[in-house]
Amino acid sequence: MVFGLKSSGSSSPIAVAARLLPLVGCSHSERESAMAKAHILVLPVPAQGHVTPLMELSHRLVDHGFEVTFVNTEAHHARVVGALQAAGGTAALTGIHLASIPDGLDDNDDRKDIGKIFDSYSRHMPGHLERLIAGMEAAGRPKVKWLVCDVYTWWSLDVAKKFGIRVAAFWPPAAACLVICLKIPKLIEDGLLNNKGWPEREETFQLAPGIPPLHTSQLPWMNVVAPEAHPVVFELHIRTGMLTAHAEMVVCNSFHEVEAGAFKILPPNVVPIGPLTSDRELRKPVGQFLPEDTQCLQWLDAQRDGSVVYVAFGSTAVFDPRQFRELALGLELTGRPFLWVVRPDFTTAGDLSKAWFDEFQARVAGTGMVVSWCPQQKVLAHRAVACFVSHCGWNSTMEGVRNGVPFLCWPYFADQFVDRNYITDVWRTGLAVSPDAGGVVTKEELRSKVEQVVGDGEIGKRARLFRDAARRSISEGGASYENFQKFVDLLRE
Template sequence: MVSAHVLMLPFPCQGHVIPMMELSHSLVEHGIKVTFVNTEFNHARVLQALPNKGSDLKGINLVSIPDGLRPGEDRNDLGLLIEGFTKVMPGYLEELIRENNEKGEEKIKWLIADENMGWSFAVAKKMGVRTACFWPASAACLTIMLLIPKLIEDRVLDEKGWPARDEVLQIAPKMPPIHSSQLSWNEAGDPKGQPTIFKLVTDNNKNIELAEIIVCNSFYEIESGAYTLFPKILPIGPLLPDLKFSKSLGLFWPEDTTCMKWLDKQPPKSVVYVAFGSFTIFSEAQFKELAHGLELTGRPFLWVVRPDFTTGLSKEWVDQFLEMNKEKGRIISWAPQQQVLAHESVACFMSHCGWNSTLEGLRNGLPFLCWPYFVDQFYNQSYICNVWRNGLKMEADESGIVSRARVRDKVEELIANEEIARRVQELKELAWKNLSEGGTSCENLKNFVNLMRE
């Protein structure tokens, strides 16, 4: 029996849709009806990529509203995307809630919105809907955003969010140090979009006060410093909708599940898994260096290469490379990543350090080779390399390229590091402790579900 109807609103990017879909499945398991709101552009991608026509989405209704951009406009330009959706989505969200609640069907009782969509809390309040805030990244990243007024007051930042001083910041004990030049809102692509992004961040600092509760996809032991500063942020992660990995997660690309049979044929702890998320772009030169570096390791590798991952690289070159490495290498366009990371043949994870990937690798006891691209990924790298000590940093040479020799050497250094292997196992155990009955995250999730039922 359905006990409540919840509206879910993610920021319109893949790394934000996935954890909110994971949370949606958890809510459905507890008898809560979910209406999941994507932009029209992302909604079409999700429907196209859904396996089995979405048969595993029972209890989750997928709907869409416009994002304010024209067909063909670059939705990977975060400044442009934010500028578009902040103009049009509030009106469409209000209309969606009104239409649902006037139909005589079960009324929407709660809005659970991504903190990055903080404008939606005022819309919900206007419509008599209660509000909860979901943060999909690290609690430490949110903590730094909430401290922006103090950073400006202390003259670490100027009024526009740019560094006023060149220094390494230690926000709190047990939080990674961060350089003033690598704050997430200043690492989001074209600097021309920074004013729009920074305005969204500062507006959200005010809007978050309208939410009754803030939950995040993390767990206490790995971020205790952040929770000490802001105890109102409640960890409910690492989110895991089911142990069989059978639930659809709102992916924008179809998964190539044939790689699982290939993994089955590889020796235990032998495969280098390489995946850089939904935004990372490589130059042709860097792509080739990484390819040859993987070849030099002599190890089997599974590499996720999106259709838009690089430009200027000929299909003939890739085909020739794969032919030369057909016994060892596999390139696919999108992976069933949670299944891959849980496979016994995977030895390590070469990653962009997006927060979802970070938690998934941590939960599965894998060491990391860190290769961040933008926003909070540099800070997640600091967690991995400096605080948790479960991975190594990939370093570029003076030309800005990570060479093939460096790729080979770092893979071997990582896999041979016994201290990292020990830390990896400890972190895996902590993650599963939180997922299990009586764990802090498990109990917080139960309390959150009970709140949704009120």
């Protein structure tokens, strides 16, 4: 289900401020206390994989005494609020104000067209962000002291300068992807890329020891958009260096042990503070766009330890009907219990009928469960999960690593190939599926690889070693813990 929200049509400061979702459940005295806190504006790229870690970071900042205004586009703000209301309301966001600004797109525009949306964002959103900030001040909110922005929102830097707001940044993918972005001039100089970002040679390269090898066809800006939109996306990756250089600190949802090679060559203002969570008990909402089906947790409770294959491909991947059918039949073929996340838009229209899928679900009802969305962090932390069949988005990758879950990698686009190569080639905590000559991962391939991953004791052992390293890193005295304290101290200046 997608919740739409139209622009109010007014751009006055007071009207813009009226679109803020205020602190919920606060008494008058609590509101007065909140007004005295340092005010931080958090600005993600409006995509699930960017909103989630920045919402987790926002909860952590509130816990350290900051007041946070979290800015989404109107369309995505409506989806977040709708999912929160389906879960019982917005009370769990106490300390975080939700705000929205227009994205410059029409209601009927495709908000999955990455080239179109980033072009629109850079042209329209700076002015809307300016009006939001002015509107908050006009409404009596504290002056914004810091902007903590997604590095991909490079256009927000000039807005912050205009208001005298200090800037820190958040890098959502693997730190290795930031290395790749910063090395673009060198890759062009070496003749690996032309100045438009297209590979000049078909080859696998490695930027430094510890950074996963990558084929030129799998660079983060490749396989993302149609060729005509490629210049917009390539320019976006080039511009990340600008915000990285100007931000006082750039924090990453990563930790030293998994990306030591990348952090050795990144600028000293780029530091890992992960793996991120909203809170130790995983109770606080993380800005989901779809309502979570929590019944799957009770279903997991009834399964044996280390028996369940968890299958989820994030918020963007779309399978054609043939691949969808092979995936379904492959899960059935394993004979193992499985939990499969199937978004309403997960497959394209075609010869896959609703009747076929209903029949499939009836057939596997004793062993498999299909949900439209789920509380993934709680699922991956569950004792029953044996392995994670994943698109290898960075949030999912960190969530799997933090819980010591082996992976079966099935990347879809963008940075996910870097993450897959970390898992299979550097950490060796999982395997990857291999498509056939027609580009399809067959049901037999899925069954075979699931059995290999689950049955490989060395993969399980390494996964547990990285789990333990992750937990040490975020515990008191760990590197990520100490880096986060430095970040908090900076924001308090």
